[in-house]
Amino acid sequence: MNDERTHPLHVPLNSAALNAALENVHRAGVPGLFAEVRDGEHTWRGAAGVADLATGRPVTADLKHRIGSVTKTFTAAAVLQLVDSGRIDLDAPVGHHLPxxxxxxxxxxxxxxxxxxxxxxxxEYLPYVYPSLKGMPVVTATGPESLEEHRFTRFDPTELIELGVAAPAFSPPGAAPGLYSNTNYLLMAALIERVTGTPAEQHITQHVIERAGLRHTEFPTGPHIDGPHSRLYESWFGMIDPPRDFSVFDMSYAGPSASLISTVADLNRFYAQLMAGDIVSPAALAQMQQTVRIISQEGKPIDYGLGMYPMRAPGRETFWGHGGTVWGAGTLAMIRADGGRQLAVAFNLQRWQRPGPSGGLEPHPVDDALAALYDQAMYG
Known part of the structure; x- marks a missing residue:
């Protein structure tokens, strides 16, 4: 059995450097953030800034957080388990199950x-649900009004799916590049329910979350986050100034695509077990790491696998994981391909960049500070 401390890629955790990198993100403009880095048997946790701008309550590393699209890895894992058991064929037409x-x-x-x-x-169905966002990814063509209008709206997932399916397609099926679309994952949730006879949230909880032993990961049952958490501040590219608290929000618009609540410790535990072959079979995990080219929500080309994607710096090791954003909350979870080092980080501000005169987003100190944090956490 390999000792991680002797692994040729191993760089010891530097607590002082990690704390400084976290603090630099806070000083760059994020009210609060917290993270956990694991390296073999060694773990570092840290937090910087405040969870509540009004009271000054500090963030701590054990807070619950809306993890956004990191949820997609959980949902994908549930489907891959059904593939492992022979109940779903990856290459079967979805219309056979959901005509x-x-x-x-x-x-x-x-x-x-x-x-x-x-x-x-x-x-993507979201612009049809939130009309003021229809200009995305062109930021200047959007506005944040729909966010407040639908703070407590309870959406029906079938209606959301119908909006995405009826909208003009981005490309023919299977063509490259594809489009990152939450419509896909609401359909996967419907597929889980159709095949198992159990609501997707319940099935994912029983077969993925509980199987991984996660005690602080759950789907929301209402607009509130149960347990200690941070307030979540949305700037919408400077159009909400000062940023507004959206920690109370009905997440039915996202469902099993992006609505999970978790902690950084639970996320690291989940990805460690996934990469170790404890959640899905090694064959299914290999399928998850086969990528195609798609266009991200930010309008950029990325490589994407089955519910997760690779992240790497030039000339350095590959990490696998997922990022997530919801109104006011950002999350990133990643694990080195060999499972030896991993990071989960959560922050309570979103869309801090502002449009420049050319229409693009202006560089922001937060971006550089986060990149430095990721570099220190992943590569040391």
Whole structure:
């Protein structure tokens, strides 16, 4: 059995440097953030800044947090378990299971795999739910008004799926690049329910969250976060000034695509078990790491696997994981390909950049500070 301390890639955790990197992100403009880095048997946890701007309550590393699209890895793992058991075929047309939701030619052409890796070509439903966001990814064509209007709206997932399926497709099924679309993951949730007869949130909880032994990870049952947590501040590219607290929000608009609540410790535990083959089979894990080219929500080309994607610095080791953003909350969780080192970080401000005169986003000190934190956490 390899001792991580002798691994050729091993760089010891530097607590002072990690604390300084965390503090630099706070000083750059994020009210509060917290993180956990694991390296073999060694663990560092840290926090910087405040959880509540009004009271000055400090953030701590054990707070619960809305993890946004990091949820997608959990949902993908649940589907891959059903693939392992022979109940779902990755390359079967999704219309065989969900003819009512994806009828006709799309249902006969789009496969389960295409849903998980976002190569289905299906449109994103969010701009149709939040009309003031319809200009994305062109920031200056958007506004934050819909966020407040729908703070307590309870959406029906079938209606959200119908919006995405009925909208003009981004590309033909399987064509590259595909489009990162939450429509895909609401369809996967519907697929889980159709195959198992159990609501997707319940199935994912029983077969992924509980299987991994996560005690602080849960789907929300209402607009509030139960337990100690930070307030979540949304700037919407400077259009909300000062940033507004959106920690109380009905997450039915995202469901099993992006609504989970967790902690940084639970996220590291989950990804460690996933990469060790304890959540899905080694064969399924290998499938998860086969990537295709897609366009991200920010309009940038990225490589994407089945519910997770690779992250790497040039000439350095690859990490696998997922990022997540919801209104006011950001999260990133990643683990080195060999499972030896991992990071989970959560921060309570979103969309801090502001549009420049050319229409693009101006560089912000937070971006450089976060990049330095990631570099220190991953590579030492």
């Amino acid at each position: 009512d939701l994806v009828p006709g030619l799309p249902g006969d052409t789009i496969t389960v795999r295409m849903l998980i890796n976002h190569s289905s070509g299906l449109a």
